[in-house]
Amino acid sequence: MGTRLVGLLGLLTLALGCDRLPDPDEAAPPGGGTGDSRAVSPLANPDGTGPGLAALTSEADQAKARKLIRGLATKGRGPKTGYEREEFGYAWLDTADGVPLARNGCDTRNDLLKLHGRQVRFRSGSDCVVASMTLHDPYTGKDIAWKKAEAAEVQIDHVVPLSYSWQMGAARWPESKRRQLANDVLNLLPVEGRANSSKRDSGPASWLPPDRTIRCAYVTRFAQVAGKYELPVTTADRTTMLEQCGG
Template structure:
């Protein structure tokens, strides 16, 4: 996964095929996030009607069947100096987010009194308005728990982001903007989440500054067993 790299190295409507999306500017090399933007479907935002967090299944389900909830899996991945409160090395009791991707700051994590959130890079309600309403429960569960779409981040920055997309919110940490947008492109491409025209253009604007930024890959399968 390339989520932590700071280097700048797909449902109706017009699809914008071709990495330039018919808008001019650099097309991006094969395998780049910029090239992948042109593969996303462009369509207007649907109504948020009917959205509930529970539509994406039980929060932090153990979809990879490793015995630990997804939240703790991501904390273990993204924090340093991790200590656990159980014998299974599942429940993260403390750790340090050395370089918060959204602000660039250093944040100490303590379970139950933390300033660290686990953010969905592509927010659940954003996905709901751009295709997820039509998905089967197993796909929504997979989306909500896919490590490709999850990131430990400073809580107040995450809450300011809300369900914003690239057109409405970017990290104040400018060094992370290319990896951040590349990750959103990767998640939307993997799950077939569409983008609005404004969002597509905003993605391109960021990634044209780092046209060699690779498209992240990996994560879990796009279908999960409901009830796990």
């Protein structure tokens, strides 16, 4: 499409009061996706109820992130003995008290898909079960056209993995607190399935999102969760977190 024609279409769009037509010559964001204009900075989203995960690029925001990270306690990672997913309640229960979106009649996974997805469509007769959507994956920077029939393409990541939390002290928590951590939207992000599978139960020193531009925001979210639940992190993890935010 020629530059003159794009310009004429843009003028027509403005005259009609619509959004500007995309210019095919404009550069795509990192990772090949189109981005998500709704994405919220973790610093402006302390309860996790805002969609997406916006990058932290300004020096002022990175300084705030470093202050948050420096406030975390450190300790060595304990044994995994006794860890089972069921110690944190059955997956995606709607009855974990004390967390946003609990007891709304919709399970945690579908709550997350609705919160972060775009062009969300529900299963016939339901206002809860998401049948299809488009997701901007913050970890890879890609846009994913997702359908329920291909459920594994999008997985819900525990930013602070449950096994990690178990080794850092959650083994001694009451089950009610472990249920909160497992279903707290602050600790949950829908992401590309392969990226989530590669992370497993790693802390930031062992795994970071493939998209480098989002890494400071990711470790900030990790720090927010650890701080809220008074979880220490390993010294290596805290060092890596600071490095990702310019420290």
